[in-house]
Amino acid sequence: MAQKAEPNALPNLEEVIMNNRLLFALPLAAVLAFPAAAQTTSSDQNAPAASQQTQSNSTDSNATGKAPLAPAPREGFWGRVNPFARKNYVKRQTEPIRDRVNELDELTSTNSKNIKDTDQRAQAGIKLASDKANEADQHAVEAGNKATAAQQSAQQVTARVQTVETVVGNIDQYKASNQTEIRFRPGQTVLSKNAKDALDTMASGVKGQRGYIIEVQGFSSGKGQTAITTSQKMAESVVRYLVLNHEIPVYRIYLVGMGNAPAPSTDENAKSKRISGGRVEI
Structure with missing residues (x-):
């Protein structure tokens, strides 16, 4: 004859363990799903605001000719420091900084080249001016030498003229020196x-x-x-x-x-x- 089950019998040990696992898994899944959803939603919401802010600051210029980078807004539940950030999120956050760094490198290289070219032109101008000054000094020395030679020639001519004048003046002034x-x-x-x-x-x-x-x-x-x-x-x-x-x-x-x-x-x-x-x- 079959025995009737007792309504107040204790549950099985395996059922108790299974129920406990379900109780821990559901809250953990909720916790992991919420930050990801919040991150995606926040990124989609902040994209238009960032675009508007970039357009409003386009008039402001800096060394690269572009508007300065705006600080990243607080995104989602975790803000800037998100322990569950994905690669795309990190890439999207650092890509503007990387572009600006590259632009600054190019700008620095261009400025260095321009400074070098300016220095070379300045050195060439200084050398040309120095050569012209040396040439002018040589011309001045040559002119001084020619002036000195001309003065000496003039003095010689003056002495000769005086000699000729003396001879002409005495040409008919004879004195008897010996008589026989x-x-x-x-x-x-x-x-x-x-x-x-x-x-x-x-x-x-x-x-x-x-x-x-x-x-x-x-x-x-x-x-x-x-x-x-x-x-x-x-x-x-x-x-x-x-x-x-x-x-x-x-x-x-x-x-x-x-x-x-x-x-x-x-x-x-x-x-x-x-x-x-x-x-x-x-």
Whole structure:
């Protein structure tokens, strides 16, 4: 005969364990599902707000020419620090920062290149200015040397002009430095030994000199043209001897036959005397 089950019998041990697992699993699943749903919902809600904020700040510029990054808003239940964040969420949060870092790197590289180019152009300009200054200094030195040479040449020309003026001023200012008298017998025009010795002594004193002339005046006794011819022949004998024996240039000798002109006297009050025979004053 079958026995009737007791209504107040104790539950089985396996059923108790199963019920306890269900009680712990349901709250845990709810806790894990809530942050994910909150994260997705918050991201979808904040996307338009972030877009509007970016558009409103587009007028603000910085080094990259773009608006500065806005701080991330609080998202979901956990905020910025989300222990259950996924890779897409982290990538989406760090992508603007990575883009700005790349832009700053490019901007820094461009600025460095521009600074280098500017420095090179500045150095080239400084070098060009230095070369021009050195060239100007060389031109100035050359001009100074030429001016000094021109001044020296002018001084030399001035000295020469003064010398020429002195020579021209004294060209007809002659002074008697040596006088010699040669005697001839009446009717004779040949030089004696004493006459030649006197001429040798006089000619030796003019060798090597410049700017001198020799006056030869012949005097003869007699009258008229005969006396003039005789006096001129005696003077020619003296000139011939000086030119042939002492090589005195002819252009330095002036000859004149005075005939029977009175002999000049050193005393102004004394009367001039006529001579007998012939003589030549040199």
